[in-house]
Amino acid sequence: MTAHAIQDTAVAVLHTAALDLHIEGVNLFYGTNHVLKNVNLDIKPGEFFAFLGPSGCGKTTLLRLIAGFNTADTGRVRVGGRDITDLPPWKRDVGLVFQSYALWPHMSVARNVAFGLEERGVKRAEIQRRVAAALEIVGLSHLAERRPSQLSGGQQQRVALARTVVIEPKVLLLDEPLSNLDAKMRVQVRRELRDLQQRLGLTTIFVTHDQEEANTVCDRIAVMNDGVVQQVGTPVELYERPANLFVATFLGTANVLEGTVVTSGEDRHFESLGGLRIAIARDAVLPAEARLVFRPQVAKLSKDKPVSASAFEGEIMRREFLGSIIRFGILIAGQEITVDEVFHPGVVEPHEIGNRVWVEIPASSALWLGPGSGA
C-alpha cells in the first residue's frame, strides 16, 4: 500500500461532510470603531476559500466571528442551513486552527487530539480509533505520547490540525496557518493542506495576508480592506478583472495612472497629471474617480514611435533584472510607470537607463478603476 492509500483508510474513519456557509449583513463594532461593514459571503460546500487582506482589514475578526469568539452587532451566520449566530463557541462544531496553534502544554499529543471527543462524550474505544486516524492523516502517529514542547513548529501545526479535524467539524477555519513556519516549510505545508482538504472534502476558510498563499491553495478569495469585502472571485478573476484600485494593487503589481476624466459634450477623455490625453471608448462604463490601470507585462516598449494612438514617450529611470523578466521604471509626464519585458537569454537587451523609449498601452488590456468602497 502506498502512503496515500494508508491515509485514505484513515480519512474514511472521519465522517466529514461538505456544507455551505452563508454570512449575511454582518456588522461589528469595537466601541465606536466599525470593524466589519455589512459583510455578505456565500461559501460553497467543499470550497477552499480565503480571506485575503492587509493586517487590520478585519479578516481575522470575521474568522473569529464565525467561530463564536466575536459577536456580530447585526447579521447572521449559517452553516449548512443552521443558524449559528447565537450559539456559544462550544456548540458550533466549527473547527478553528489557531495561528499560534494553541496546543495545551500540559497534555500529550494524543490527549490534545482526544480533547474535543472527550468533551462530546464519545466512547473511549471510538476516541482511540479516531485519534489514531487523525494522527495517521497528519503523519504523526509515532509522536502520540510526546508533549507539544518536544515538537518542531511544523509538527505542532499538524497536531493542531489533527485536533481540529478529529471532531469532524462542519467547517474548517485556518488562521494564518503558515505564518509561524519558515519559507521552505510554508510551500510544503500549503500543498499538504490543499491535499488534506481535498480528501476530507471539508469546507475550509483560510485567513492570510499573503496573496501567493491564497492564489496557490484556494478556489476562491474574498479580498478585504478596512472591514469591507472588496471583491470575491477566483484568483484569475481577481487578477484579470479587479473591481477597484485596492484589489488591482494588492494582487500583483499594477500601474495606476493618476488623472481626471474630462467630458466635453459626447466626447470623453482621460487627462493624466502630467498632461497626457488618453481617449476613452464611447461604450466604456467608468466608475467614480476613475484611474487608468494596467499590468506591467501588458505594456510594450519600443525605441521608435509605434502606430498606436495610446503610446507615450518617456525616459528609463530604473532597470531591475528579476530572472525571467526585466522590470523597467519609465518616467512619463511626471509619473513613473513599471513595464516588464521577458528576458531572452543570449539576446542583447536594447534598453538602457537614460534612453528615451515609447510605451504602448493596448486599450483592450487597460482598466478603468475607482478607489472602491471603504478605502
Place this chain on the structure above:
Amino acid sequence: MSLAFTQAPARRWRMPGTTGQIALALGLAAFLLAFLLVPVGSVIYVAFTEKGTGGFTLINFADFFRTDLFMRSFWNSFYVSAMTVVLASLFALPLAYITTRFEFRGALIIQTLGFVPLIMPPFVGAVAMQLLFGRNGSVNLLLNEYLGFRIPFMEGLNGVIFVQAIHYFPFILINLSTALRNIDRSMEEAAQNLGSSGMRMFRRIVLPLAMPGYVAGASLVFVKVFDDLATPLLLNVKDMLAPQAYLRVTSIGLTDPMGYVIAVVLIVVSVLAMWVSALALRGRDYATTQRGGGGLAKRTMRPWEQVVAYGVVGLILALVLAPHLGLLLLSFATIWSFSPLPDGFTLAHYSRVFGESSVYIKNTLIYASIAGLIDVVVGTAIAYLVLRTKLIARHWLDWAATAALAVPGVVLGIGYLRTFYDIRMPDGTPLATMWIVLVIALAIRRLPYALRACYAALQQISVSLEEAAENLGATKPRTVRRIVVPLMMGGILAGFVTSFATAAVELSATLMLVQSNADAPLAYGLYVFMQSAAGRGPGAALGVIAVVLVAACTLISQYIIDRNQKTTGAAR
C-alpha cells in the same frame, strides 16, 4: 460596491458575563465586604465617633496627640522603623554590591538569605537574641570578660531595631539586587566610554538606576516594622504604636476609642509608605535590559578584595543565623542564664511540646491549610474574573483584595472583634471567638500575595489555549477545569504554600482573636510560653518546629515552581 453608513445599525444586546460569572463575582464581593471592608470601615468609623452620642468628632485624635504616651509611642515606632531601614541597608548594600559587581562564589548563599524572612518571623528569634546579645548574653559576657565592656545591642528600642533589621534586610537585598541585575551592560559601557569608572560610575550611573528597587524594598521594610506587634511585645517594649493598640483593646476594652485611633494612625502610615514607594517607582521603569544577556559586567576579585568580601559575608551570615542558632540551643538547653552557652542539654522540651502542646501544632496545620486554600480559591477566582471576563467593576475586586496590604494585623484583629463580637452563634458564643474567624483573618492578611501569584500564573496562559478548548466543545466551566486550572497549578500551589507558611507564624491578628488555649495556633503558644522564664525551653522547641515547618513548605514551593517551569515552559 458602495456602502454608505450614515448611522450605526441597531446593535445586538450583549450580556456582560454568564450568570455563573456574575454569581461568582457577587459572592467574592460579599466575602471581601464582610471580612475586610466592613471590619476596617468600622474601626475607622469608631475612631471618628464620639463615645456615647455616636456623633462625628475629631476629639479622639486630639486626645491621641495630647497624650504623651501615645506621642512617644508614635515617634518610637517611627524611629525604630527608620533605623531598621538604615541598619538593614547597611547589611544589604555591601552584599548587593559584591554579588552584582564581582564573580563571587558566595553569591548562592547570599541569594538563599532571601528566604530568611519567610522562614522565621522576627518574634520567634527575639528571645534567643536576648540570650545571645542581651546585657548578660553570650556575646556581652565574652566581651566583658576579655575586653572589659559591653555593647547595648538589645537595650530598649535598640533590641527591636537589631532584631528587625537582621530579619528584614533580605527584602532590601532582593529588591536592590534585582534592580541592579536589570541594568543593561550598555548603560555601564556608555559611562566608561565617556570617561567614568569604578565607584564614581557606580554612584553616578548604577545606583541611580537601581534606586527605585531600593525604595520599594525599603518602604516594605518600614511598613512591616511599623505594623509589627509581636516583636516589641516579646522584647517587652510597650511604648510603640502597635503594642499600644493591642494593650488598649485587651486591657481597657472594645469600647475605648483610643485603640481605634491608633489603628487608623497605623493604616495611614502604611498607606503613606506605600504611596511613597509607588511615587518612587512611577515613570521610572528602569528595567533597561535590552539584549538576552544584559546585566552589569562582573570582574574577578583581587585577593585582598576576596578577604574583605568573605569577611563581610561571614559576619552578616553569622548575624542572620544567630537567632536560628540561639533558638536551637535554647530548645535543647536545661538552664541558660548568665553564661555564654547553656549548662546542659535535654530533649525534655520537645517531648513536652509534642505531648501536652501538640494541640498548637494540630491547630496551626488546620488553620494555615484552610487559610491557604481560601487564598488560592479566592485569588484564582478574582484573577479569572479580572483577566478573562468583561464584568463591570471587576477591577474593584482586585483593588479591594489588594487593599489588605495596607491593613496591619492588629487593625484587622480589632476590626473583627468590633464587627463580629456582637454576632452570637446559636449557643450564645460570639462569632468573633470562633476559630474559623481567625482562619479568615489569616486568609485575608495573605490574600494580596496569593492573588498576585494567581494573577501572574493566569497572565502567562495565552487566551488562545482557552479558546481552542471552547472551539472543540468545552463550556467555560469545563475549560477552567481542564485547561486553566491545570496550567495555573504551579502558581496556585506556590501561592498556597506561601500563604500556608506565613499564616502558620502570623501573630498580630492571632493575638487579638484567640480566646482559648484549645483554639490557639503555634505562634500564640510560642508567645504564651515565652512570657515566663520556665516556658522558654518549650517555647524555643515550638519555634524550631515552626521554622522547620515553614522551611519545608518554602522548599516544596520552590521545587514545584521549578518543576512546573520545566514541564510546561516551552509551548506557551
